[in-house]
Amino acid sequence: MRILKRRTHHHHVEHRLSFERVGAGGGYSFLCNEAGHLDEANLPPAARDNYRACLAGLALVRSVVESVHDYTEHAVGACEVCGREVVLYGFTNACDCGADYNASGQLLAPRECWGEETGESLADILGVDAARPVDSLE
Numbered sequence: 001m002r003i004l005k006r007r008t009h010h011h012h013v014e015h016r017l018s019f020e021r022v023g024a025g026g027g028y029s030f031l032c033n034e035a036g037h038l039d040e041a042n043l044p045p046a047a048r049d050n051y052r053a054c055l056a057g058l059a060l061v062r063s064v065v066e067s068v069h070d071y072t073e074h075a076v077g078a079c080e081v082c083g084r085e086v087v088l089y090g091f092t093n094a095c096d097c098g099a100d101y102n103a104s105g106q107l108l109a110p111r112e113c114w115g116e117e118t119g120e121s122l123a124d125i126l127g128v129d130a131a132r133p134v135d136s137l138e
């Protein structure tokens with residue numbers, strides 16, 4: 001399979017200046033840098049109004065909250081049989097034409113050749129979580 005897009009891992013850290021409304025519940029948060037500074041001029045008008053209201057005392061508890069986001073974008077390859085794009089997200093990745101690929105994009109033997117002698121469990125073959133009860137699968 002020709003790989004069209006490699007698997008990429010992303011690590012994104014974001015900081016928000018957070019204001020909580022004491023006793024009233026809820027609050028506001030605004031993207032900022034690690035030190036809690038933000039570029040007020042680049043805020044949309046409604047956000048700028050809210051930010052200024054927070055600074056004026058609408059919300060009193062102020063903190064910088066860090067959020068870390070880690071995620072993976074799966075690789076995509078071109079099917080050797082039909083040319084369609086196949087997302088390589090799991091142990092077995094099926095193309096709409098019926099061809100199957102492993103997570104590295106290698107074409108697998110036809111399904112009628114699959115079995116326990118190859119070390120695959122039924123869950124592996126079906127691409128399901130074996131720990132989940134069958135009736136919860138949709």
Ligand SMILES: [Zn+2]
Pocket residue numbers: 079080081082083084095096097098099
């Ligand atoms: Zn295909």
